Amino acid sequence: MGVLSEQRLWVVSGKGGVGKSTVTAALALASARQGHRTLVCEINVQERISAFLERPEVGPEIRQLDPNLFAVNVRPEEAMREYALMIVRFERVYRTVFENRLVKYFLRFIPSLQELVLLGKVLFHLQEKTADGRWKWDRIIMDAPATGHAITFLNVPQVILDTVPPGPMATQAERMRDLLTDPQTTAAILVTLPEEMPVNETVDLYRAMGRQLQIHPRAVVLNMYVGDRFGAGDLEQVPASLRDLVRDHMCREELSAKARARLEAELELPVIAVPRLFDRSIGRRTMETVAGHLSPLWEGSAS
């Protein structure tokens, strides 16, 4: 068994631009193909997963993309509505109170309420059951907000517990925190690039997850990895017109090797390298290739 096995919630985290959505889409495709009924949740962003799988854009309603594969774009307005309806129970009460301009305005100022309802919706789906008592979703894959935002986002239940007096919000927050911190339920996957800044941020995120968030990272994906190609002496042999090209590649090889070594040294996690891909357009085929590289995560050769 790989490092990702029984956990039903996979949280994919990393700085903007590192390929988080690509990894999310590839993981989702693999999970669905293994027969797990999978739901992908993107959080209040320009939705990308559907395009990667060559499907029409997904909105705030859950939509099926493939056999066993579903996706939803979780946005604050709809999430707030669903959350409020769970509490007030009646559509008419909801409309009278929550759709009031002044109330809407008021709610914007409650610290972390927006994050709470976004995360709340994801965790609601995690606990959904079918009529015969089984989990509605075998697996939920969450494309978490970019680092920095990710720590704030995942820490919301704790922040609310620390600041809001006991009441309905606090009760919700406690249940949410328990789900996120349960290692049997939740696994975080960190995504990064072989460059100095993204690696630094990943090390920070890893530490924050352990100390502050108590969320368990299981693996780090080193995306756009450039493997060894040129040797010592190659640079001297090429003519001037090709020197920058070769130097550039060697520089990336070195950055890749350094990033891997640093991640292996500082994070007690398997490091999965996904090579840089050169497909002209990013689509299903790309996702299948990426999923192939990620397979050690569930096949058990990751160490």
Added chain:
Amino acid sequence: MSAPGLENPLSRALREKTVLVAVGSGGVGKTTVAAALALRSASAEGRRALVCTIDPAKRLANALGLSELGNAEMRIDEALLRHADVPAKAPLFAMMLDMKRTWDELVERSAPPDKREKILNSRFYQALSSRLAGSQEYIAMEKLAQLRARSDYDLVVLDTPPTAHAIDFLDAPNRILDFLDTDAARWLLTPALAAGRVGLRFLSFGSSYAAKTLSKFTGAETLQELAGFMLSISTLNESFRQRARQVGELLAAPSTSFVIVTAPNPERLDEVVHFHTLLRQNQMNVAAVVVNRVHPRPTEAQRADATALPEPLRGRVEATLDELQALAERDADAIAALRRACEPTPFIFVPRFERDVHDLTALWHTARYLTGDLEMTAP
């Protein structure tokens, strides 16, 4: 690239404008572009320039000789410029925006003395100043207005927070004005106010149906505390309002231009187009779209030189050229789509360099591409 015979749009902006705002999503090199523009303005145009950055990479701060950029404006040492062979016609300054402190200063300036502490210490204020959509964008613009009002600089280049939603940026002044709309607090508190019990301690929510329902949602204490906060900030009303209006005006002024910065990743296209459309709809002036880190196509000469190499080196080099070709083609597709969507805004391309821009020489090199000294053929 500009059409033949036309002046490079960024050179022109560097000479004519007093404010340039670099916008775009995170991770595209926006801060580097902002710094390069300010450098070019001071060094080539002889205009005293300041770059106000949000979260510069350490290496950029180091490149400017400022191991730690602070909230205060620092002058770049001329010896450093000379050392990098960069002319120094006018002084160049850099600073890093400390958002929290700028917010605090704004409140300190605007609130009556007896309310300041109360506002600054409220956790709702913390939420407003850090997490409310648009609040970071707003405070960056507020700083810009302050710097501009002092008119110590011929040009201020503003880097902006990575914005997930373009509308958060353009709407920021309005949202902040919204924030001052204390009707909401009044409405919820009307029964208490009517009874003449305006002191916080006596507030009662009991009589409002909406308040009762809301408190089921948030807990009564939270709601009560929030209402108290809203009443206390209503004291900053006038000066705040005036400020937000000025910021809005500054952005729309003819002396201000936006520079949209992007990488050629196809998945970022929608965001750029959306940003561009919104800026134009709001009658903002867009100087150019800068496409950063573009992969150049391999040349015929490179191909020919590669075939002359001995194996296995030839195979390695050819594989690398093929990869570059593939990346250049992907970029070309993205750029073509982007240009169609952003007609008639001019485009400027900066090639991807071997490494991040990490010193003044590299920054100057970037600036030369931005202003047309060096030109990259669109792939």
